[in-house]
Amino acid sequence: xxxxxxxxxxxxxxxxxxxxxxxxxxxxxxxxxxxxxxxxxxxxxxxxxxxxxxxxxxxxxxxxxxxxxxxxxxxxxxxxxxxxxxxxxxxxxxxxxxxxxxxxxxxxxxxxxxxxxxxxxxxxxxxxxxxxxxxxxxxxxxxxxxxxxxxxxxxxxxxxxxxxxxxxxxxxxxxxxxxxxxxxxxxxxxxxxxxxxxxxxxxxxxxxxxxxxxxxxxxxxxxxxxxxxxxxxxxxxxxxxxxxxxxxxxxxxxxxxxxxxxxxxxxxxxxxxxxxxxxxxxxxxxxxxxxxxxxxxxxxxxxxxxxxxxxxxxxxxxxxxxxxxxxxxxxxxxxxxxxxxxxxxxxxxxxxxxxxxxxxxx
Amino acid sequence: xxxxxxxxxxxxxxxxxxxxxxxxxxxxxxxxxxxxxxxxxxxxxxxxxxxxxxxxxxxxxxxxxxxxxxxxxxxxxxxxxxxxxxxxxxxxxxxxxxxxxxxxxxxxxxxxxxxxxxxxxxxxxxxxxxxxxxxxxxxxxxxxxxxxxxxxxxxxxxxxxxxxxxxxxxxxxxxxxxxxxxxxxxxxxxxxxxxxxxxxxxxxxxxxxxxxxxxxxxxxxxxxxxxxxxxxxxxxxxxxxxxxxxxxxxxxxxxxxxxxxxxxxxxxxxxxxxxxxxxxxxxxxxxxxxxxxxxxxxxxxxx
Numbered sequence: 001x002x003x004x005x006x007x008x009x010x011x012x013x014x015x016x017x018x019x020x021x022x023x024x025x026x027x028x029x030x031x032x033x034x035x036x037x038x039x040x041x042x043x044x045x046x047x048x049x050x051x052x053x054x055x056x057x058x059x060x061x062x063x064x065x066x067x068x069x070x071x072x073x074x075x076x077x078x079x080x081x082x083x084x085x086x087x088x089x090x091x092x093x094x095x096x097x098x099x100x101x102x103x104x105x106x107x108x109x110x111x112x113x114x115x116x117x118x119x120x121x122x123x124x125x126x127x128x129x130x131x132x133x134x135x136x137x138x139x140x141x142x143x144x145x146x147x148x149x150x151x152x153x154x155x156x157x158x159x160x161x162x163x164x165x166x167x168x169x170x171x172x173x174x175x176x177x178x179x180x181x182x183x184x185x186x187x188x189x190x191x192x193x194x195x196x197x198x199x200x201x202x203x204x205x206x207x208x209x210x211x212x213x214x215x216x217x218x219x220x221x222x223x224x225x226x227x228x229x230x231x232x233x234x235x236x237x238x239x240x241x242x243x244x245x246x247x248x249x250x251x252x253x254x255x256x257x258x259x260x261x262x263x264x265x266x267x268x269x270x271x272x273x274x275x276x277x278x279x280x281x282x283x284x285x286x287x288x289x290x291x292x293x294x295x296x297x298x299x300x301x302x303x304x305x306x307x308x309x310x311x312x313x314x315x316x317x318x319x320x321x322x323x324x325x326x327x328x329x330x331x332x333x334x335x336x337x338x339x340x341x342x343x344x345x346x347x348x349x350x351x352x353x354x355x356x357x358x359x360x361x362x
Numbered sequence: 363x364x365x366x367x368x369x370x371x372x373x374x375x376x377x378x379x380x381x382x383x384x385x386x387x388x389x390x391x392x393x394x395x396x397x398x399x400x401x402x403x404x405x406x407x408x409x410x411x412x413x414x415x416x417x418x419x420x421x422x423x424x425x426x427x428x429x430x431x432x433x434x435x436x437x438x439x440x441x442x443x444x445x446x447x448x449x450x451x452x453x454x455x456x457x458x459x460x461x462x463x464x465x466x467x468x469x470x471x472x473x474x475x476x477x478x479x480x481x482x483x484x485x486x487x488x489x490x491x492x493x494x495x496x497x498x499x500x501x502x503x504x505x506x507x508x509x510x511x512x513x514x515x516x517x518x519x520x521x522x523x524x525x526x527x528x529x530x531x532x533x534x535x536x537x538x539x540x541x542x543x544x545x546x547x548x549x550x551x552x553x554x555x556x557x558x559x560x561x562x563x564x565x566x567x568x569x570x571x572x573x574x575x576x577x578x579x580x581x582x583x584x585x586x587x588x589x590x591x592x593x594x595x596x597x598x599x600x601x602x603x604x605x606x607x608x609x610x611x612x613x614x615x616x617x618x619x620x621x622x623x624x625x626x627x628x629x630x631x632x633x634x635x636x637x638x639x640x641x642x643x644x645x646x647x648x649x650x651x652x653x654x655x656x657x658x659x660x661x662x663x664x665x
Contacts, residue, residue, distance in 0.1 A: 027471040028443035028496050030464050031451050110458040165458055171427040211427035219426045256419050256615030361452040
């Protein structure tokens, strides 16, 4: 009886302290400080389920609805002006899933002056879309030029990235980074995947990113990026590669929920192999319009040469319509036409989010 | 003279963290309402920039790189808090400005001294719509809440520029005096409508309705942030008729078409009220905002 009373007393005390913690006046904890109990980080799960219909009979994902990726994010502050972001993912590879540290990095938000530092594994700041997680992009697939020059998962590396906000009257940031990128990191024994090119081994990247406000309702962002490293199959091909990129994004907000976005990236690859030098180009243009709080639509045109000695090019057109249920949950329909293969494809995608999820300014 | 100028420039470059006695405090706010409060207290000793304007939904502002520069040079950042302006966070983190980072001397969460309404006590998730973990964040819509907000602002400005404390406190006292008489006038104007039942589009108005003794019997959104379904519209129309609701309040940026359809089917009237300074022409200050909203609402309830 005595024990019961003690338990009830302790429980009442605990519950009353919880209630009192919620009432009254206090400041709002930041993202990364909002878990309960209060020392938990922000925890979220993002799921990406995509169905594909295509006229290409060689496509392994043809006429299937598949879970493409499940991402678990743990985010929080680890010290004043210092935070950690961990994104663990289960990626689909053929018929099975592979666990992967998608990103895991610590950010020193300010070192000195305009300098910041990130260290760990992350999507590299190259251009506008490489650093954006798949579920955050306004389309189901990756622009062709990124796949052709950086591989199916884009350019992801482990290393250190310094960012400097230039002391100018307008926004201008320069990033300089050194990475180690695993070669053929997604190739598994017994799993058949198409040969892909990317940068690997020691990779050095830089990016200059600037932005101008064109009045209260529009903004123009311009960026230039560079990357240098070896090819992802360098042991076999003995190749070195450099990629240069330019990006231009214009955004217009005509009213509270309406938004026009016009984004363009052009990339140039120079690949040096023992048998000679390859030079390849690729670009994409994306025009998106958000009609209201819940709906947006977009068009994307892709043109890209491949990264292989036998020169080939692909161009395609995509039309996308997205219904946003919440900030992280959306349903998307995308149609694509590949001019080279004369193939049609359609995607139906559901991206869902549970829990508080955030990304840095992109 | 040239040397002195160079020295001054160098000092300004080398000691950006110090606010000199002759400098103006640079203040950046998340919303136009907070900017108006800072102007009222700070007068000509502050330079204020709001990151959003009154015609935008403060839940959904897209952070822009150019905004980083406003935050970078700020001595003080004032935000709404309570998860309404989560978008401010990425700007703070990109700014490298220690002064306005959480825990920094210039960081101010204006909700700190507010008695919050609708704080969830049990588990919450997205099945309940866009529920805010720390309570309903539209607290500035009760003019009495302007007082604790102003109190927090004056305290912060005095801390950051102590040499002007007297000036800030004088402005604060003066504004409170004007606010008190304005609140008394608005309460008098709304007195005949005490207990009137209303419908709102989004759950933005509980602080306002509590102050002016109105009763919200439903929202056009079935749950916060969730668009109305046909069945919800049918039941809401029925409820409006049963409860003899005269007015549906909506913000300028919500879907007027749906609201007008509900109004037409139920016999109620749509009243578009800006929730923030600058949300409509003529509502250029916090006092004008309430002047406009009270006048418009009283007129609609009278009909």
